Amino acid sequence: MLPRGLISDTVQAMGRSIVQGEWQPGAQLPMEADLAAKFGVGRNALREAVKVLAGKGLVRTARRYGSRVADRSDWNSLDVDVIRWRLHDRSSHARFRREVAQLRELIEPGAASMAASNATSAERAAISTLANSMKEAPSPEAIETDIAFHLAILDATHNSLIQGLRRPLEEMLRTLFHADLTLLENGLSYDPNPTLHLALANAIAGGRAEEARYIAMAFVIRGAEGADRLEASNLQQL
Incomplete structure (x- = not known):
């Protein structure tokens, strides 16, 4: 089982990066291996973090195009x-x-x-x-x-x-x-x-x-x- 603190830290780091505009709405997120290296985590922790961010409306995921930053209107602004x-x-x-x-x-x-x-x-x-x-x-x-x-x-x-x-x-x-x-x-x-x-x-x-x-x-x-x-x-x- 993955440490919850590791996933939470990754969610916080990725969430701040998205909100601060490192990746604009509609932009495709970097490859999984690149993101894992950027945040210093394994791929499994990264995937769990992306799921959490998707639940907050910041990220959209689909098999055909990977993960993209969602439109701001889709963000859960009261989260x-x-x-x-x-x-x-x-x-x-x-x-x-x-x-x-x-x-x-x-x-x-x-x-x-x-x-x-x-x-x-x-x-x-x-x-x-x-x-x-x-x-x-x-x-x-x-x-x-x-x-x-x-x-x-x-x-x-x-x-x-x-x-x-x-x-x-x-x-x-x-x-x-x-x-x-x-x-x-x-x-x-x-x-x-x-x-x-x-x-x-x-x-x-x-x-x-x-x-x-x-x-x-x-x-x-x-x-x-x-x-x-x-x-x-x-x-x-x-």
Whole structure:
């Protein structure tokens, strides 16, 4: 049996290479022996890695033409690995950050409104506890509390489809927040903003659905503004 860590490492290396454009959509991947040598693995491990990437929509395989990079529209954009690879790709980070902000605009205000209407007493209390534990100073610990706060709101919707977005949203937020923690020069420093979190928690605790929707939109606007600043910075560097 092949070591799972070896296959996972190969998936990560190949996935990053595809997302970063080493092989363009529609391009045929190199011969199996060449790929195995490139990533320092045997052919069996490589084949297993290609199967995993095919499951994520990045690769298409067929006997008649081998393996090709799939069109971007076929990629499983909500797969946590694909999210991580795209957000770590410097060439497309700003554009993907904007896409994340647009997705959050579609999901989070509605989720906050639903949570205000549907949350149990225990869920409202848990959301309030997380908001009250937010600190002013940015830190890895503040990031984890922030993420837990947003995920608790998704859970409190009691909508299984919205709850199904939990893992993708968690990966998006964690990657973006940690990136912001290191992007001080572009005005993107991660800001916990406990005041805004507490306002949203209070609206949910009080069952004020429209107020919760409005406050949640403020989080989304802040994310979109960050994408604007990063895009402007990238343009100035061209």
